[in-house]
Amino acid sequence: MDLFGGSQSVDSADGDKSSCSSSRSVFSKDQITDIFWNEIFLEPPTVSISGESRYLTQLWVSKNDDPKDELYEAENMVWRVRAVLKLLTLREQHVLVQFWLARDVGKHQLLTTLYQPFGLGVANEELCFYRRDSERITFLVDKDHAEEDVSPPARVFRRRLPEWASDLSNYLPKDFQQQDTAIRCNLHGYLSLPVFDSTTSLCIGVIELLMSSKITDFAFEVQQVHKALKTQSLTSPQVSDFTTPNDPNEQRLIELDIVHGILKSVCDSHNLPLAQTWAVSPSTSFVSHDNIIDKTCSSFSTKCIGKVCMSTASLPFYVRDLRVWPFREACKTQHLDKSRSFVGKALLARGTSYCKDVTALSVEDYPLVHNACMSGLTSCFTVFLHSVVDDDEYVLEFFQQLDSKDGGHVSDLVLLDLVQTLKQRVEDVSGFKLGDTSATEFIGSNIQNSVTTRANSLVFETDSSDIESLLAIDTNYEVEATLERSFINLSPPFTSNFSSLTEEVVRRFNLEGKRLRMKYRDEANDWILITCDRDLELAFEERKSLSVRCEVN
Incomplete structure (x- = not known):
């Protein structure tokens, strides 16, 4: 039977079970024997998909092979995770997805993938061999055994934060116990996500993805896993998710509601199509690069490694003109470099900045330039906002109305009026302080060549x-x-x-x-x-x- 472009053998006793076999082998005879010593039985994809998803890879998901759990399969975590794996549609065909469950054994807590669900994009010897190798490994993850953190699943479970690498060869051998095996199995891209029970907020295990491609952006995979987990009342950190898996505290919700009120009031007063809030994206994941494991933001993109990023995800916004809704959606998944973007400059100066035409900026300085063009947005004004109570720092971003007579550019008097409205609105609420509005930084076509109006002089930021x-x-x-x-x-x-x-x-x-x-x-x-x-x-x-x-x- 020919599946996924490879030769597969099917168990004669059950037509919907497939055992691993392939016409291509990279292993020795003894290793192949080890693979088939205990056959791996997989169910073919059963979920009907349509649209663009039909071009993606569905997983062949393992049957439950733990006899003692068979009677309770519909009630336990094994059943729920198997259902999750069946819903996944991934970009990569040569992919292994497996679940590591945390179990209490006596006084200890163990992390194991033995008898736990897994799925293969294509059932070949390489993926089967890595799966069997994983089954032989168990990690002690209780707090008394920190020395057991010799592999990403153990670290992810302990930290409750994701870990990923565009190429797992970026790990030092001591930080990835199975690195040599993975490379021999032609596996490079790596992603490991903590899994939480939505009802208890407890971390119950880890989902691990390994694939042959060297991935520079795992955003798609993370979103797919998160959506599938949600169907089983499970959750995991999202891409660009500003909040933690737990609910934000009541004070923060009140604070964000106040910021939303400010945005809405200013937009309604000045007929602005869009206003949104930006803040420094917290470091909510770990990435391995250049043989170092560093904390990074939650974009799961190599573009953000080593940078301080700003995000608007899960923060207040107000869309007055629905024509710019696609632009807002693009902003939710895009991070801005604090040191390059005009939004970041308002934060660094704790003041204000104004860009006459964001579409004239380079993609490096403003990754959303093409989205702004498609939505017809040009002029943008940003201002720093400080929460006195929680010591949080925000940047409020306001876009000029579409189809305006001046081509979308804000006149000086309009800008001055906008600032006055902001001042008044912030003064009307408690707990917030507006940034320095006496100094507005004017951003030109090159952010590095911007100019700043300060009181009575124009200061150039470059010698050009x-x-x-x-x-x-x-x-x-x-x-x-x-x-x-x-x-x-x-x-x-x-x-x-x-x-x-x-x-x-x-x-x-x-x-x-x-x-x-x-x-x-x-x-x-x-x-x-x-x-x-x-x-x-x-x-x-x-x-x-x-x-x-x-x-x-």
Whole structure:
């Protein structure tokens, strides 16, 4: 019988049982004999699947071969885990999934996979051999035997946190007891997840996945396992899950409700399509890389290794325009690098940042750039928010309305009004403090080449001369600046950009250390605030000689 593209032998006594056999062998004769010394009987996939799932791999799941449990199979954990394995659809065909159960034996607690359910994507000698090798191993996992942590399943059970590796050769032999066997069996990608009983919140065992591919992102596999476990009232950490398997405490729920209220109030007041909350993603899993086992975030992606990530999963959000719902869904599964993203810059500065066009950023700086393009989102304003009670730090992110007359860009007055609304809303609730709103960081097409408006000066964060030349305004315009009854005249190079103009006005009027505001009167006879090079450029579009009124606080 030809299954999974390989030669399989079927037990003549039962047509739905398959025993391991293959036309290809990488083992010696004695090893093959060991494999078949006790035949492995598997049930073929029985769950009907459709859509894209039909292109994925379903598992051949083991029969229960522990005689003493047969009478109680429908009531015990074996039955529930077997049901989980039957629901899994995985990307890899050369895959082994097995369950390690924690059992109390006398005064000790043992972790074993003997007589426990397992599944194979394809029943070949390599996977069968590794399975039999696993059955011979037992770990002491009670707290008095920490020295038994010589393999991921034992560590995962103790820590109650996942462990994974894109290639298990990244482990040192002392950290993976079966490493040599796994490599000989052509197994590389590795994932081990703790399994909790949803009713008791107790960790009852570990699900282990091994596959031939060197996986750089286990998000899909983790989600598949989590969904299948849920059908049996079991659970395991999710991808980008901000919370722990246990329910968050009551105080935190109250805190998150307050943040949601702030987001909703601001969006409704300013007709914004989307607002969401970001925070540093806690280290909730372990990864083996470069022969070191390090803590990392819960994205299960090699892109996040060694980085401090920000996540919006399980945090408050408000979608006012359903056209941006797909963008919100993409944000839930995407982590941002704290050191590169404009969201992270607001957190680091404990202040505010504004990006005129997120779609102009590079994918490295903003991995969600393509999602923003598809949803029609451009301008984005972020602000730091601190919870005084729990000492939690958040960044609130607001996107400008779609199809706006100014192309989705926020004017300075609108931005100022938005900040004032935020201030008022945060003041109306207790336990929160808004970040420094007197300094807004303006993010350009390259985050490393961003500029910051602070009180009365524009500070460049890089020595690059490209920025100055990019923002430079024609070395022919003149400015007359007035402060109360005093006035000064300025000409190039001081009028070439906002930074030069501001610095010279501060110097000439002796305003060092004071907050300076400069305004000009437009054709409609309204006073317009100048805060950046673009404002100055717009002012010069109307006239080459500009009169500016200066104000200080």
